[in-house]
Amino acid sequence: MSIDTGTAAKVAKLARIKVEDDQLPALAEEFNRILGFIEQLGEVDVEGVEPMTSVAPQRLKRREDVVTDGGYQDKVLSNAPDAREGFFAVPKVVE
Template sequence: MALDQATVAKIAHLARIKLPEEAVPGMQQELSSILTWVEQLETVDTDGVEPMTSVAHQGLRRRDDSVADGGYPERVLANAPDSQAGFYAVPKVVE
C-alpha cells in the first residue's frame, strides 16, 4: 500500500520519532515499498488457520507471589540520564 505523507507523519508520531518535514518523502517511499512487498501475503489462504503467537508449546509458568528480587534503587537508577531523590527525573508534565 502506498502511504500518503500525512500517514507517514502520523506513524512517526505514534512511534515517537521526530521526522523532519524534508525526511517525510524518503521515508514515505521506503515504507510504501516494504508494505507493498509484504502485501503478497493477501493471496495466501488462511481460512480456519489459528494465528501463531509463540513457538513455545507451553503455558506461562507461575511462581509464588512473593518478593524475589529488588531493594537496590541505586542500581536501578545507575544508568538514568537524570534522577533525583531516588526517582527518574523527566521534564515537567503537569503545570
C-alpha cells in the same frame, strides 16, 4: 495500499521519533516499498488458521506471585541521564 506523507508523519508521531518535514516523502516511499513486499501475504489462504501466540508447544511456567528480588534503588537509578532524590527526573509534564 499507498502511504502518503501525512500517514508517515502520523506513524513517526506514534513511534515517538522526530522526523523533519523534508524527510517525510522519502520515509513514505520506504514504507511503500516495504509494505509492498509484505502485501504478498494477501495471497495466502488462512481460512480457519489460528494466529500463532507461542512457537513452543509448552505452557508458560507459573510461579507464586510474591516478591523475589529487589531493593536496588541505587542500581536502578545508576544509568539514568537525570536522577534526583531517588527518582528518575523528566521535564515538567503537568502545567
